[in-house]
Amino acid sequence: MDPVSTATASPSGLLLAGSVAAIAASLWLLLPKASDTVASRRLGFLLGAVALVGFAATGRSLGSVGEDAVFLTVAGIAVISGLATIVTRSPVYSAIWFAMTLAGVSGVLLVLGAQFLGVATIVVYAGAILVMFLFVLMLAQPSGMAPYDRVSNEPMLAAAAGAVLLGLLTLSIGRLSAAEPPSCCRMPSRAQAVAAAAPADGAAAKADESTTLIAPAMAGGDTGDANEVAHLGAELFGRHLFAVEVAGVLLLVALVGAIAVVSRGEATETDHRREGR
Amino acid sequence: MNLLPSAATLAALVKIGLLVGGLMTAAAYLVLLERWIAAWVQDRRGPNRVGIPLTKVKLFGLGQPLADGLKIILKEDFTPSGVDRVLYNAAPLVILAASLAIFAAIPFGSVLPPLGIPGIPDPVPFLVAPGLDVGVLWVFALSSIAVYGVLLGGWASNNKYGFLGGLRSSAQLVAYEIPLGLGLLGVVLAAGSLRLDTIMNAQAETGVWYAFAQPLGFIVFMVASFAEAARLPFDLPEAEQELVGGYHTEYSGIKLLLFLVAEFLHMITAAFLIVILFLGGWHLWGVTGSSQEIGWIQALLRFGILSGKILGVIVFFMLVRWSWPRFRFDQLMNLAWKVMLPLGLVNLVTVAAVEEFRPQLVAALGPGFAGAVAIALPWIACLVGWLVAGVFTPSGTDNTPILTHDPLDIEREMAEHERLERAPHDVSPTLAGSR
Numbered sequence: 001m002d003p004v005s006t007a008t009a010s011p012s013g014l015l016l017a018g019s020v021a022a023i024a025a026s027l028w029l030l031l032p033k034a035s036d037t038v039a040s041r042r043l044g045f046l047l048g049a050v051a052l053v054g055f056a057a058t059g060r061s062l063g064s065v066g067e068d069a070v071f072l073t074v075a076g077i078a079v080i081s082g083l084a085t086i087v088t089r090s091p092v093y094s095a096i097w098f099a100m101t102l103a104g105v106s107g108v109l110l111v112l113g114a115q116f117l118g119v120a121t122i123v124v125y126a127g128a129i130l131v132m133f134l135f136v137l138m139l140a141q142p143s144g145m146a147p148y149d150r151v152s153n154e155p156m157l158a159a160a161a162g163a164v165l166l167g168l169l170t171l172s173i174g175r176l177s178a179a180e181p182p183s184c185c186r187m188p189s190r191a192q193a194v195a196a197a198a199p200a201d202g203a204a205a206k207a208d209e210s211t212t213l214i215a216p217a218m219a220g221g222d223t224g225d226a227n228e229v230a231h232l233g234a235e236l237f238g239r240h241l242f243a244v245e246v247a248g249v250l251l252l253v254a255l256v257g258a259i260a261v262v263s264r265g266e267a268t269e270t271d272h273r274r275e276g277r
Numbered sequence: 278m279n280l281l282p283s284a285a286t287l288a289a290l291v292k293i294g295l296l297v298g299g300l301m302t303a304a305a306y307l308v309l310l311e312r313w314i315a316a317w318v319q320d321r322r323g324p325n326r327v328g329i330p331l332t333k334v335k336l337f338g339l340g341q342p343l344a345d346g347l348k349i350i351l352k353e354d355f356t357p358s359g360v361d362r363v364l365y366n367a368a369p370l371v372i373l374a375a376s377l378a379i380f381a382a383i384p385f386g387s388v389l390p391p392l393g394i395p396g397i398p399d400p401v402p403f404l405v406a407p408g409l410d411v412g413v414l415w416v417f418a419l420s421s422i423a424v425y426g427v428l429l430g431g432w433a434s435n436n437k438y439g440f441l442g443g444l445r446s447s448a449q450l451v452a453y454e455i456p457l458g459l460g461l462l463g464v465v466l467a468a469g470s471l472r473l474d475t476i477m478n479a480q481a482e483t484g485v486w487y488a489f490a491q492p493l494g495f496i497v498f499m500v501a502s503f504a505e506a507a508r509l510p511f512d513l514p515e516a517e518q519e520l521v522g523g524y525h526t527e528y529s530g531i532k533l534l535l536f537l538v539a540e541f542l543h544m545i546t547a548a549f550l551i552v553i554l555f556l557g558g559w560h561l562w563g564v565t566g567s568s569q570e571i572g573w574i575q576a577l578l579r580f581g582i583l584s585g586k587i588l589g590v591i592v593f594f595m596l597v598r599w600s601w602p603r604f605r606f607d608q609l610m611n612l613a614w615k616v617m618l619p620l621g622l623v624n625l626v627t628v629a630a631v632e633e634f635r636p637q638l639v640a641a642l643g644p645g646f647a648g649a650v651a652i653a654l655p656w657i658a659c660l661v662g663w664l665v666a667g668v669f670t671p672s673g674t675d676n677t678p679i680l681t682h683d684p685l686d687i688e689r690e691m692a693e694h695e696r697l698e699r700a701p702h703d704v705s706p707t708l709a710g711s712r
Binding site for chain 2: 099
């Protein structure tokens, strides 16, 4: 049975196909081109809004109105800022929209109960990497850019490829999650979380933590439980220790390489200065 | 479908209201305290005139924050031409919002005695977001968001002083985040939790504050949090004498107020973290126990002790301001990368070793003596690390240029020398041609 054909036959499949087409057209209109007009950009925004509403309508409710509202807000922030990141022409604004995307993604992770991932996204990407981006972008004044640096190279291909990828991902993830009960990844209410966390407080819990924490970590990757970070740590430094170490060595090599490149650059700079004298 | 807020939501809103109100008032009165301390250090009188409005009651100048606040709010909110308007307006909001949101994860007391209100689990903690399991990381994440406010404010102002301030600030904050994190990791490792309330409870249980168990970590964290709060001697981002006001040079009126309040909130955050992580939080020997089932007197006492300690750390911040001159930028970076980072690593390794072998120590030496050894080892590491750092790190205090004797450099010098030696033979072909 062909999953795509059955999906397009149903109303939700038609909705999805329409949303994909709309987002493709919207992206093509919005991506920076030499021939942009105000009207084409307005049409692009309109189509994009229609597509986003379409995508939101293909989704399922998380359970309550409040949860849906929070999720749609943070997810909307992530998606709209993601679009703005590639659509805006100023590199500094691009970076800031990307920071907003990360904030939205982190919000989605927090809503779904993956606290560590949500906060780590902010610390690593928004806090360290993107600040460096901004630093460099601000040092290299963007006003001196040539016109061809300000437009998208292949707007039509990029828009089409992005929209097709988006449609396929939505379809396959929708199929995957349809098999599971919708409450699988909901965050427990605050009261439940407190009740779960209360016995873990204090040093008494800490003493036997090494024995009790590893066992449930192996049992399943639950999100939103009180010892989530401990489970994550046990997984990372237990089952995936080798991968973590390899990544660490790789980063160290990159760091040493960066320092080597920088110090060589300094030497040639001195050379130039001396030759100029 | 229930659209009414639940009791837990209402409780959180009450806590948020109390916290934000308390923090704003505290920030206003800490400005007054800072001016008093500055005056005391400099042998002046300081602000002592403004009392109750419309009367002649002076009250030692306690009305000063009200007058200051009214003045700065009513001032003209001037936007210079040539600024990037969107970012110029957004920057103060970003920095203040991030600085306030940090406090969602910071406990400001212990717990309340059981209230018995349906829908709210007892005991009620003095913490806005008790379900957050990653409190320490949350603080880190939002303080790194606050960097955006500084960076964007400096850039959007279209002013060279502002821009330099923003760049300096981002470089400084990114550099000192690493020693800050290393100092903090030792505590997280010892307490076995990323929750700040659990870390306080762990210190109360043992009675050993982490400042005593990890002296090196305490020093590293303290220095790094001074730098993160951009307080003197680390106030290069604003450096009035060099950069006028740094990233907020072009701001005036209420936007400037937002920046200044955010700066004070950074200092308050730093004081909270120092007290909670290293100085035992609400714990004081012989006064507070470690139990979670307490009465009203004990609850208020713990709140008072925590606040008192925080006030003490803030006064320390303010005294340091008038005791040390500002660093030069290369000294600042040397201190971060060549002194604080290695010391932080030494601390982390020592703490990890002590925590790893603690069961064996207890088994071999008995609990009392093992505890003494577990405290003595980090102190030895601290002394050795400090001595090594003091002897071997380059001294950046004199202003003579550092002469590097790079072998490549000497070769180049010699080549240049030889070229000059040869020079008289092939000088200026024009001269040779004319001859």
